[in-house]
């Protein structure tokens with residue numbers, strides 16, 4: 001089944017990028033844990049009074065989150081943008097403010113840190129209203145679970161899972177009928193990977209959590225969407241040496257396409273959105289094929305069962321970005 005090797009769409013080997021910004025380190029070291037979410041940009045425009053809808057987007061610095069921010073600004077939402085790359089985040093806020101009319105705020109916040117998540121929950125509780133929560137921040141480690149430090153894997157879980165759960169809990173308490181939560185999951189939640197065990201499991205959690213929450217919040221008129229992208233052009237794959245091109249049934253999408261399809265799915269009241277026809281086909285294959293076939297494909301198609309000796313024949317020539325430069329506080 002050679003074309004099915006292309007199913008490593010479900011195997012996102014990517015790299016942590018916790019700390020590319022020296023600005024972030026400096027900013028964070030200058031602040032106590034009470035101000036763990038540091039405001040790095042605030043427009044002078046009046047906003048956040050409750051007259052316009054308010055949208056909070058995590059991981060708005062780049063990629064899918066930045067596109068959500070633009071599409072929500074175009075719908076006249078005041079924005080609260082979250083990320084860690086201080087300079088890039090402030091640039092993004094400035095750019096959105098120049099293109100659209102609402103007020104924009106940007107908060108530097110490392111969602112891996114409990115004090116940062118607490119500070120953000122505090123910010124959410126102070127908002128006059130909250131109409132959109134987009135839990136989008138995320139990254140992959142691109143390293144096998146047992147070969148990585150537990151500290152790094154724990155940080156990954158904190159961003160992919162704790163942050164989504166904590167922010168959703170705080171936001172749901174603030175939301176009124178008509179509000180919307182979007183949780184950015186991944187097709188990888190249906191897949192398996194030898195180098196992304198925590199990533200795949202966390203995304204499976206995000207999808208399942210969103211589906212149950214959609215049932216729970218429907219009587220209150222609050223929508224919940226799980227967005228499951230496949231390969232998407234963004235900063236997510238910036239350390240990935242593989243060519244970013246379509247192969248077999250794998251089709252890359254732009255972050256704008258992904259966000260646009262998600263917004264349409266929200267309008268239609270959907271609970272799950274898999275953007276892109278090719279991704280929907282991959283999803284069906286992952287669901288319909290016997291699991292042992294999926295394991296074989298993901299292990300490189302060489303052996304009938306997964307074992308320690310199964311060679312990793314997937315296309316992965318990335319190098320590991322270590323936590324050496326991670327924000328120190």
Ligand SMILES: NC(=O)c1ccc[n+]([C@@H]2O[C@H](COP(=O)([O-])OP(=O)(O)OC[C@H]3O[C@@H](n4cnc5c(N)ncnc54)[C@H](OP(=O)(O)O)[C@@H]3O)[C@@H](O)[C@H]2O)c1
Nearest residue numbers: 059061062063064083084085111137138186232234235236
């Ligand atoms: N690209 C794909 O192929 C793909 C496929 C399926 C699912 N996804 C999911 O889509 C979501 C968005 O990713 P993307 O593709 O748009 O990649 P991206 O361009 O790298 O965006 C990821 C965003 O998450 C933020 N982020 C990462 N770690 C963070 C932390 N500890 N605290 C706060 N913010 C953090 C980053 O901002 P800073 O760097 O400023 O912190 C950035 O804005 C992720 O949840 C990812 O798992 C992506």
